[in-house]
Amino acid sequence: MILGESEDENLLGVVTLEIFGLVLDPLKREIRQGRILLK
Template structure:
């Protein structure tokens, strides 16, 4: 299986930035590199502990931004305020907000079959 990237536009208070996001179904939240969120003027709203693949625990601030995915519109989503060395990631919370899932076989995102129980 390969990596899946998607083009997005992240917006806040009249500013917007095109971003290539790595779709990471193992990541809970969307992560934005420091250069992106600082340019947009995102302000920390909280903090979370995150566990990396190697078991390392790190802390990052959280905020909210508007994310636009071509063909799927735009939605308000929580984001992690990453550091410069962090990767721009599209996490599962944002995917669910859009009603999308990652299809790893086709290496694309697609509408999810939404259930109400």
């Protein structure tokens, strides 16, 4: 997804995306910056 060749599989999961502050929009099929919630 971020690193790798064009024919490589996407291996980043939801937890990894959240660590980077990103969210997956399944309707638009894109990754965008999300809100970071601090507890």
